[in-house]
Amino acid sequence: MKQKLLLFITLTPLMATAQKGGTDMKTLISTAADKVEAKTIAWRRDLHEHPELGNQEFRTAKIIADHLRALGIEVKEGVGKTGVVGVLKGAKPGPCIGLRADMDGLPVVERVNLPFASKATSTYNGQAVGVMHACGHDTHVSILMGVAEILAGMKKELAGTVKFIFQPAEEGPPEGEEGGAPLMIKDGVLDNPKVDVMFGLHINSQTEVGKIKYRTGGIMAASDWFKIKVKGKQTHGSQPWAGIDPVVVSAQIINGLQTIVSRQTELTKNPAVVSVSVINGGVRSNIIPEEVSMLGTIRTLDTGMQRIIHEKIALTASKIAESAGATAETSIEKKTLVTYNDPVLTKKMLPSFIKAAGEENVIETEAVTGAEDFSFFAEKVPSIFFFIGGMEKGKDPKSAFPHHTPDFSLDEAGMKTGVKAFLQLVLDYMQQAATPAKKGF
Numbered sequence: 001m002k003q004k005l006l007l008f009i010t011l012t013p014l015m016a017t018a019q020k021g022g023t024d025m026k027t028l029i030s031t032a033a034d035k036v037e038a039k040t041i042a043w044r045r046d047l048h049e050h051p052e053l054g055n056q057e058f059r060t061a062k063i064i065a066d067h068l069r070a071l072g073i074e075v076k077e078g079v080g081k082t083g084v085v086g087v088l089k090g091a092k093p094g095p096c097i098g099l100r101a102d103m104d105g106l107p108v109v110e111r112v113n114l115p116f117a118s119k120a121t122s123t124y125n126g127q128a129v130g131v132m133h134a135c136g137h138d139t140h141v142s143i144l145m146g147v148a149e150i151l152a153g154m155k156k157e158l159a160g161t162v163k164f165i166f167q168p169a170e171e172g173p174p175e176g177e178e179g180g181a182p183l184m185i186k187d188g189v190l191d192n193p194k195v196d197v198m199f200g201l202h203i204n205s206q207t208e209v210g211k212i213k214y215r216t217g218g219i220m221a222a223s224d225w226f227k228i229k230v231k232g233k234q235t236h237g238s239q240p241w242a243g244i245d246p247v248v249v250s251a252q253i254i255n256g257l258q259t260i261v262s263r264q265t266e267l268t269k270n271p272a273v274v275s276v277s278v279i280n281g282g283v284r285s286n287i288i289p290e291e292v293s294m295l296g297t298i299r300t301l302d303t304g305m306q307r308i309i310h311e312k313i314a315l316t317a318s319k320i321a322e323s324a325g326a327t328a329e330t331s332i333e334k335k336t337l338v339t340y341n342d343p344v345l346t347k348k349m350l351p352s353f354i355k356a357a358g359e360e361n362v363i364e365t366e367a368v369t370g371a372e373d374f375s376f377f378a379e380k381v382p383s384i385f386f387f388i389g390g391m392e393k394g395k396d397p398k399s400a401f402p403h404h405t406p407d408f409s410l411d412e413a414g415m416k417t418g419v420k421a422f423l424q425l426v427l428d429y430m431q432q433a434a435t436p437a438k439k440g441f
């Protein structure tokens with residue numbers, strides 16, 4: 001409590017003068033981020049050591065809820081199963097701004113040699129697995145907890161409301177369950193009070209600490225999952241002519257699917273990806289099976305291209321199978337939308353990124369074929385999703401381990417940029433909303 005009071009006393013005079021804008025606001029934010037940095041690192045290490053899979057983030061949720069309540073923030077638990085929402089109402093009227101952090105870990109066994117490395121285990125879709133924060137969600141939670149602490153100390157000066165949205169199951173809920181951003185929206189997270197804009201961030205292990213990457217329009221791809229069942233005719237492995245081999249047909253389908261992107265898609269418009277990631281069939285080396293199934297993913301940044309690729313996958317699979325006397329059934333499940341940054345809002349808030357990181361550290365990035373369920377929030381309200389650096393300065397990005405791998409690691413110094421960026425976005429947006437628009441002549 002004493003530490004929180006000191007933070008409040010330090011920030012209040014600066015906040016009063018920061019309403020005028022300029023360097024005082026930057027000083028306020030930089031000072032606040034410095035003061036909370038040690039806490040964010042401690043939270044991150046604790047969460048990293050105790051990761052939880054989607055819809056199972058019970059310990060994580062309790063830590064968040066307890067912290068927000070200690071700050072005097074209104075808390076709602078159990079939103080979207082294990083999600084936590086904090087509502088901080090400023091003393092002055094203004095917009096409602098949503099800030100989102102995802103909470104879940106991944107079914108990955110950690111190989112990083114850290115004193116706080118995860119030894120956690122769990123069950124994923126019926127299978128015993130190790131659990132690791134292999135995508136940096138532990139840092140996202142810690143950043144937002146730090147931002148909440150700082151903004152709670154400014155409550156009397158805030159012109160508007162901030163919703164701190166701690167979201168479970170960003171990586172997808174367990175099989176047969178609802179979860180993630182769609183379930184939080186279904187549970188009313190964007191209402192009471194109604195969220196006007198949303199901001200979300202993601203740390204990146206191959207981007208240098210201190211940098212911010214953004215993009216206008218589609219920044220991350222839509223993710224669709226497909227399943228193709230190829231049915232042939234079972235026969236002895238020594239007599240393939242007596243049956244119809246679904247294994248060979250499946251191999252031809254896999255090769256055929258690659259031509260959809262390389263030869264049938266206008267890649268100068270937007271990138272696209274079709275990947276087969278799982279193939280199952282057969283039980284014995286001398287039996288050609290009756291059926292083979294394959295699973296894969298489609299990534300697109302354009303809805304028109306998405307529709308065409310869906311059609312071509314089904315057509316390619318069925319016609320190749322038909323040519324061999326087999327059949328192929330294709331089903332496609334839409335998992336996430338394109339993560340879309342509102343162009344007007346992005347242009348308006350670009351100066352906030354520059355203030356937070358410095359002009360030389362703010363980079364307009366290419367689109368990413370990874371996917372994010374933040375896209376469901378961005379479908380409902382104007383939003384910005386951006387990346388912050390988590391790679392040690394001077395390191396070659398090619399030598400940094402990517403996300404979702406056992407060796408994934410981050411430089412914790414990168415979290416401060418996230419704290420500063422979130423603060424700058426909130427305070428600048430509130431200030432702009434409170435400033436009457438200039439009339440044209």
